Amino acid sequence: MALLLIVCLLDGMRDEAQQKPMARLDESLLTHLPPFSRLDNRQIRDILDQATSKRYNEGVTVFGEGEEAERFFMLLDGYIRVMRITDTGEQVIALHIPSGQLFGIARALGRDTYPATAVTASEAIILSWPTRLWDHFASYDGFTTETYKTVGKRIGEMNTRIVELATQQVEQRIANALLRLVNQTGRKVEDGIEVDFPITRQDLSEMTASTLHTVSRLLSAWEKDGIVKSRRKRIVVSDPHRLVLLSQPH
Amino acid sequence: MALLLIVCLLDGMRDEAQQKPMARLDESLLTHLPPFSRLDNRQIRDILDQATSKRYNEGVTVFGEGEEAERFFMLLDGYIRVMRITDTGEQVIALHIPSGQLFGIARALGRDTYPATAVTASEAIILSWPTRLWDHFASYDGFTTETYKTVGKRIGEMNTRIVELATQQVEQRIANALLRLVNQTGRKVEDGIEVDFPITRQDLSEMTASTLHTVSRLLSAWEKDGIVKSRRKRIVVSDPHRLVLLSQPH
DNA sequence: CACGAAGTTTGCGCCAGCACAACGTTCGCG
DNA sequence: CGCGAACGTTGTGCTGGCGCAAACTTCGTG
Numbered sequence: 001m002a003l004l005l006i007v008c009l010l011d012g013m014r015d016e017a018q019q020k021p022m023a024r025l026d027e028s029l030l031t032h033l034p035p036f037s038r039l040d041n042r043q044i045r046d047i048l049d050q051a052t053s054k055r056y057n058e059g060v061t062v063f064g065e066g067e068e069a070e071r072f073f074m075l076l077d078g079y080i081r082v083m084r085i086t087d088t089g090e091q092v093i094a095l096h097i098p099s100g101q102l103f104g105i106a107r108a109l110g111r112d113t114y115p116a117t118a119v120t121a122s123e124a125i126i127l128s129w130p131t132r133l134w135d136h137f138a139s140y141d142g143f144t145t146e147t148y149k150t151v152g153k154r155i156g157e158m159n160t161r162i163v164e165l166a167t168q169q170v171e172q173r174i175a176n177a178l179l180r181l182v183n184q185t186g187r188k189v190e191d192g193i194e195v196d197f198p199i200t201r202q203d204l205s206e207m208t209a210s211t212l213h214t215v216s217r218l219l220s221a222w223e224k225d226g227i228v229k230s231r232r233k234r235i236v237v238s239d240p241h242r243l244v245l246l247s248q249p250h
Numbered sequence: 251m252a253l254l255l256i257v258c259l260l261d262g263m264r265d266e267a268q269q270k271p272m273a274r275l276d277e278s279l280l281t282h283l284p285p286f287s288r289l290d291n292r293q294i295r296d297i298l299d300q301a302t303s304k305r306y307n308e309g310v311t312v313f314g315e316g317e318e319a320e321r322f323f324m325l326l327d328g329y330i331r332v333m334r335i336t337d338t339g340e341q342v343i344a345l346h347i348p349s350g351q352l353f354g355i356a357r358a359l360g361r362d363t364y365p366a367t368a369v370t371a372s373e374a375i376i377l378s379w380p381t382r383l384w385d386h387f388a389s390y391d392g393f394t395t396e397t398y399k400t401v402g403k404r405i406g407e408m409n410t411r412i413v414e415l416a417t418q419q420v421e422q423r424i425a426n427a428l429l430r431l432v433n434q435t436g437r438k439v440e441d442g443i444e445v446d447f448p449i450t451r452q453d454l455s456e457m458t459a460s461t462l463h464t465v466s467r468l469l470s471a472w473e474k475d476g477i478v479k480s481r482r483k484r485i486v487v488s489d490p491h492r493l494v495l496l497s498q499p500h
Numbered sequence: 501c502a503c504g505a506a507g508t509t510t511g512c513g514c515c516a517g518c519a520c521a522a523c524g525t526t527c528g529c530g
Numbered sequence: 531c532g533c534g535a536a537c538g539t540t541g542t543g544c545t546g547g548c549g550c551a552a553a554c555t556t557c558g559t560g
Contacts (some may be wrong), residue, residue: 084413084418087499088417092412092416106402108397108398109398109401110395110396110402111402115402115405115406116409145360146360148360148398149359150357152356152360152361154405155359155365155404155405157407158405159344160410161410161412162344162408165459166340166415166459167336167338167459179295207413210418215434249338
């Protein structure tokens, strides 16, 4: 709810400077996001005063793997796709980050460079700060604690990912990926739940270590069975329950 | 080097109480381990005074996935295998932890339960502390910083793991797994570098999401080519360079 | 509204690697 | 030192899902 407000405020800035301090932004709006929830007003204002805001179109690279970690980021609206590219040019999507989370916090894990590439999966609004401010903010009560909770969750997701890749069939992996998307970023629509950002079969194949072709085939089959409905870049899950069945072995 | 000393000291305790305070242990021995390297003598003594020491045989479960995270651990000697078990009973090995690292630090990531199962991959000597002490130690300068560096590294490894599973052929994955084992835990022997703890083909297959049979076949083929030498539970890599070639696409 | 780019569908053949099976080898233990 | 269990090897057949190819649909743009 708070986020919507922020977005409106920021929309006004769309045609102005793409990067500018956020002095205008009401600090109460950030209060409910986990990393900031335990901070007092003075601290929040301090953080906001030093933030840079920027609006990104879909498919823009926020930072690349191996680059020096000069800034860290807070996603206010939209979705971020975290991916790596192999020597042979294949892309692997590691995870999707929903709004309200910090990302690119290499510094918090003692790294000097970003370990992966972050690309906007939809239009996005992002605050960012120079990395050197991390230690300063880290002294604020609860800031790091909440951050590391997020890290812990992501580790859990990665573990699950590994187990899935290691043990499940393609159909189950794709079903799982879709369920995860719908759970984490789903939006209720008339005939089911829709993934809240544009997603192609190619993307799904990169999330599940399969191929565009296989994903396409399966989605077609599922559509025939009335489990999903999809159009270009949009996927609606109309029968989540049957998808859950498909996602489990046998 | 310091570790060897510790091990000797502890060996003396082998037949005494399996669990007892470590008051006797010279604090200077822990000084060089990353999590403690920036601590002063008083702090190290404080940490040691509250530690419990225990010796484990090979193949013993230290903690299980989902259990309440009552303690956190420091591996002084040996190796730990971190694994998860799927609903269908398949095991997946997530990573191996070498001596000198903290593990089971769910608390540091805001979790109440352990996210995976930890089993000793060899005989091991482990210190542990009640979880509630974490926050106390965390106030010591550098303790958490160094810990989170380790977490960062493990995240990197997991990412690599995911990319490997997603893009590489079985032969390359097994070659990679073997190279990683040899790099991280290798011990020089006469005719090459040996994995420093007992490892079965089954283990390797669980690390690479393949089967015992395939691993066995490949190791046999490699042995015929003079790349590795293996006997029961032991693997020696005699020609790492050619293994690197095998680990890369084409 | 015509064109190109991006996204999607579908058919077909093939092969890496799994399942199944049976046997050989090493180790620990009484 | 003999037995059983754990660990390792090898052969054979089969199939899921990938590679390749070609055509179709939707969208944005000038």
